[in-house]
Amino acid sequence: MSNQKVGVIGAGSFGTAVANILANNSNVLLYARNPDVVEEIRKTGTSAGQKVNPQIHITNSLEEIAHNCNVIFPVVPSVNFREMITQLAPYLHPYHTLIHGTKGLDLNVEDTRSDINRQNVKTMSEVIKEESVVVRVGCMAGPNIATELAAGRPAATVIASPFNEVINEGKRLLRSDNFQVYGNSDLKGVELCGVLKNIIAIAAGIVAGLELGKNAKGLLISRGLVEMIYLGRALDGEISSFIGLAGIGDLVTTATSTSSRNFTCGYKLAEGKSLDQVLQEMDETAEGVNTIRIIKRLADSQGLKPLITETLSKVLYDNMSAKDAVDLLMRYPGNIDIDFL
């Protein structure tokens, strides 16, 4: 067992929550990009509205993180992920282990190109492997609402990696009385679960905002899972992970919780606000917005038909009202219930 410090990159609400959980078992280094934020966390002892464990050391230097930690948890929004990894990469070595907690996708082409394919859309683990020499990569996914974690309420997560040692290390570092950790070798599948469920979470916010009731919510969750599996397959993922904690588990939580960011985003859209307004009112990224944009572009150039995603895209970018979107979905000719098992 190594007594080294553990690094967390990103002091948003989830990053802070992860750092606090890790601090139960280890010394933790928490990185924040903005020097002012570092100062403020040091001064106030709180980050993203959570009390920060006094054992946690705050830093502004990626070099310091890489130099002192064998295991690093990057938890930054997907739009900043590649940039962060490129800055970190010169300090990384093959012995490092990276377990990320970012539920988003990376699109590595200019905004104008229309012929994009799977090669242009990367999961975060793929970004890590592309930009750095690190091979022992994993992800952390599951129903982990930051505020509940911060309050120490019971929860669990999935650590996915093809390397057993990464899973074991993740378990050793994160496990506590109130926090259970499961292992899964299907890294890409688990990443896609976390990414794709955010789309459905936005839709769930809309359903709640329009007060459509519990039947509608059940309908959405089940059709949403079917769409997640459909898209997961198109992105070359295995589908078995979708019925696990990171798939259905996370989907139910995010689609029913008012404190989820993506849900909140949908809820505000249902109130008739425009995307710009919504984004302005929220202080942290709703990954689902970015995911919908990327999946829509991929779907257009690959001939995919993800019904819910396409409809949401119209709400976000083409001024379709939330109500019209629901009508459109409800009028869509009936389908086969299950056609993927």
Added chain:
Amino acid sequence: MKPTGPDYVKKRYDQVYPGGIDEWPVVHLSKNRESFVKEVAKHSFDKIKSITPSRAALIEEIENTLFREKLRIKRNSWAIDPPDEGDFLKSVEAKLLEISNLKDESVIDEMLDSVLNEMVFRYADEIAGNFKKSRYRMARSIATFGFARLLNASRARGFWSIFSTKYRLQDKIHITGEVEQLRTLTQKGTIIMVPTHFSNLDSILIGWAISILGLPAFIYGAGLNLFNIKILAYFMNSLGAYRVDRRKKNLIYLETLKAYSSKAIQKGCHSLFFPGGTRSRSGKIEKRLKLGLLSTAIEAQRVNYQMGKKDGLHKVFIVPVTINYNFVLEAPSLIKQYLRLKGQERYYVENDEYSTSYKIGTFLLKFFTKGSDISVSIGKCMDVLGNYVNEDGKSFDKHGRIVKTEEYFTQDGKIVSHNQQREDEYTRMLSDRIVEEYHRINKVMASHLVAFTAFQMLRKKFQKLDLYNLLRIPDEDQVIDYEEFKTVFERLLNKVYRLKEEGKLNTSPFLNQEVDKIIRHGITNVGMYHSKRPLIRNRKGGIETQDMNLLFYYHNRLLGYNLEEHV
């Protein structure tokens, strides 16, 4: 037929080891054969013990092996099998029986260990090659001389031409790619050469290429069935081959085989694996590699680090190689086997074109008198994780930063112990990298591209048909209008050029001419000596095939580049 183009290497190379054959690692190995076999047995013994931690598991493994071996002797015995095999198995059986009646646990363990020891030692001794310098020199000169004679006789025509020296083998087989780097690194580390495998000719070709490049002999695993044939056994023994018996699938044998390869690499023996396992049945470049032998490269590298051997002198380098043919003699039977297997037929009899010395003779004759030009592309050297290395053997990541390979095996600056699951994953990653490199160094020949274009055009025209029905469309439907063909061909050709610019594939110099010429060259050369040709021009100038299966086979070579999107 004269090949042109600056990238074709045709020169004489000095021996890499100036001291000659006595400096070759394989010579050291064979001098100390006895102690080496013991080392291999020890290594394999330890590994098997770690895989079978409980006594019951070990007994089960030994019983399992015993059962399978008895079955093999009964059902599938070969002339080369040692005569005392049956007796040996009986003695193991007797000892197991004795053990089952014992009470004292320490005696049981002792006896079990000695049984296992006998078994692995026997296997190790059977696998070990028997390299002989004098034979190697002889075999090399016979091969070079003989091939050169045949070549001249077939090219220049006329009886006296058999003494002509106008053509050398290098006129027929072009070696291209990172030759100098390979030669340099042969002296700085241990090379694992991993070629694609399309034809039985491959091992002869690679053996020849290794010798012509001035490299020392490489060891490689050759199927035991080949040792049944006296003339081949003679050559292979002398070329550093060790024996791989594909009938033996039991854990004890497989671990011993891996131990042999791993130990030999640790001793600095340059090795050759065909990581695809067997010849590609479909004509596709291998997508899935056999991980067993490949894992020994990673294991050997880790052991070297554990023993304190730092990068620089004991680094293991992986060198992907592709062999590019216009014509694969055994294509008709290979593709038949592929289609049968894919068609889920229960039985298939492997039709071996190489089962007797006579057949090999006629094959070589056909190759030298008829076969069209062949090129061997040597890829860039990589470390065992698939990072490129430079002339000094230093590894670099994709962004040009130096990577210390040992850090894949360290934590907090110390070499971490053996972790099988990690190394299995590393092996998978290495395998992916090798496949990627195959596609990158693969030389697209005109013949491949015409076959690809024609087959994909037919596939598009008959979209509704599945593969099996497509392969059976009537003759009149197989004709393609020349102008249509040319349009599509040109589109694909441009895509190929673009991929080349992006460094994703390589092309034959024949692809740098006018389109009509390229097409003509391709059609003339694709599978040129099959009795039924994959592609011909018919009387009206259209393009048609005489054998859809063969067209499919040669077309498959260019799968994996997404070229089909542009048809």
